[in-house]
Amino acid sequence: MIARLRGGVGPVDRADGDGAKSTQFMRESRMRTSEIDEMDFEQLWRLYEELSRVLAMKIVAEKHELEKKLAQLVGPEAGLAFAEEAPSHPVRKYPKVAPKYRNPLAPEETWSGRGKRPKWLVKALEGGAKLETFKIGSEPET
Structure with a gap:
């Protein structure tokens, strides 16, 4: 055909x-x-x-x-x-966001509270910890 x-x-x-x-x-x-x-x-x-x-x-x-x-x-x-x-891909400009949560075991690890939760935070929350305990500027609960 x-x-x-x-x-x-x-x-x-x-x-x-x-x-x-x-x-x-x-x-x-x-x-x-x-x-x-x-x-x-x-x-x-x-x-x-x-x-x-x-x-x-x-x-x-x-x-x-x-x-x-x-x-x-x-x-x-x-x-x-x-x-x-003309950019080759769409560019979004967002202002830098200050971190709101910190890993007490590794203080260099922080999270702004936006996007996917980091592994260290997910593991801690699964272990029974509360999100507020990792908030920067808050006193850890005893």
């Missing part, structure tokens, strides 16, 4: 711009829904992978074209500054 859709020609190896080998399928001008319905899972999967590869390349090309147009509109300096300033 795939061979018929490719015009009777098998996969063609070619080198991409980065030198990696990929499989390029000959394109037919039209693919009917009935032909897709007749394909088995493996044929559909190969078609899906090829479509994904082609779409990814077209998206990158379109992005480059839009970046060129943006640089023409706002100037090359602004385009470069925008690309350099």
